[in-house]
Amino acid sequence: MSDPVTRNRSRATADMVARTANVSRVAVSRAFNPHASIKPEKRDLILKVAQELNYTPDMAARSMVTGRSHLVGIIVPDVSGPWESQELDAMTTALQAEGFATLLFRTRDDLSLDETLLTYMKGFNPDSVIAYAENVRPTTLARVLDRAVPIYIGYPDEEVSEEEAAPLFDRLDVLQRDGIEQAVALMQGYGARRFAFLAGKTNSLATQSRGRMVRKILAERGLPPPILIQGDYMYDTAYRETLNQFRLGEPVDAIFAANDVGAFGAIDALRTELGLRVPQDVKVVGFDDIHQSHWKSYNLTTVKLDLTERTQALLRLILRRLKNPTSPSLTETVSTRLVVRGTVG
Template structure:
């Protein structure tokens, strides 16, 4: 059996450099008192031994790891993939290292608690929401600042950055009415999704102000195939809605393909379709989808501001909720 690698220690560096172990520690600690000559000896010895200081002793001493857990459930949704990249870049820019944690749930952070409780991370960030009060209390018990997207619940340790789901959905309703639609459908995301529920609420309320009280609803799962199948369900009785708003772009793209290919209808002449997120695929020529921009970079920037405020505090600062405005972009799926 091949022996496991033994990493060089600070004791090895001290022995080779002819200095004390505390001198090695000071050499690798910013602002500590040590002569230039001694520091140079330490660095030369460390280079020969391929030594890098372990951050574990610093965790035990300072109770800070500079590790931030970024929780994902997959990258099939381009919005989450882009948010992951933005979080990673922002965290590393601010001097944190990223610990990537994968969970099975595709729309909620609630199931991550057992994994996260065992890690010595300074904070948790995720584009997935915390959806239950029980989960929020559990995050508070482990006393790790947690910042997530589109979370309806907050406490001293859980904060949220939300897109303006209601306002964006209302803008879609206004556009549909302005383009002449008189019957309306909505393709929802997974059951219990706060973002999907808010988008339905904003859409339905605004349509009500225009005098339209009925919205046909089909529930999917935020995925392409779910949107495709839900669109077919809306037309199963032979008379589908004249306008369909989908809770995200992936489902809207699936709905577009179902309406055009499976049903043989024209978009936008026969059916108007709009989504939410503005993922890169929404602007592709084959789809050219009208959508509401969920401003991922702005949401990540807000999350980082909250994170730095919470970590700079001697205790928790309370979990704020920030709302980032969305912008409606009209493309060819509603231009008629």
């Protein structure tokens, strides 16, 4: 009996279990493989002995022969962001339920994805890789990680050029039109005429698509095109740029933000610095519906992109591709809808 710190007990191995239970090592392997053919009583005995010895199969050794690491690499630009962390949470939970462990990597502050990281990650042999860094090209991923098959998250509402560019990948299509249209309609219904679009990071495909969609819908409804407030998905930037827009530029009576956090910044700028009321003077709508959006101080009306739904769809694609690497490319679809709270009417 040694003290807990200096104790260096080595892990139990299949050999030890086999010897203890008086069976062959192969039997131990089979006992832990549900589909292997082994006599039930024998399996029970082995599992019992294994538990006594605190034995767990070594995933590294296992992955060497099976070719499956049960690891899924996830790349996130900023784990601490509300949206990103909620996305990560949903995905990790879903992966865990399917028997995969999450291998988490964080990129630098911007959305850029350097190949050093990918190369390093490749060393761990992940069965699949999910890159939430939006600007990474699927082809880059495919080049560096020769085993992984990328999935392309597209916004088919927009021009089809992007669509044509990657027809061979699995696709997850996010239909943003419905939610955005409901949002614009609601704001217009409450008298909004002059719209601003509070954009996210310029290289984000999502923000680009949302901006184009807002412009298009405004045009369809006979409203002037939106004024661009250039944000980067962050609170501080949204706060500052909203201030600038109202002080140096033309005021608006409706702000459509590319994400919820940006909307919070805009709301706070309007209320605490500009003395304007939301929604009476300015209507605000966000995008995402993160947990914080129902906090009473904001009570944000926002376009919901259901994270559970989106994660499940993504996971379906991944698992199907993992099961059959050569099947033709698949497409899943998720939609958006407006969640009405208190920042419009």
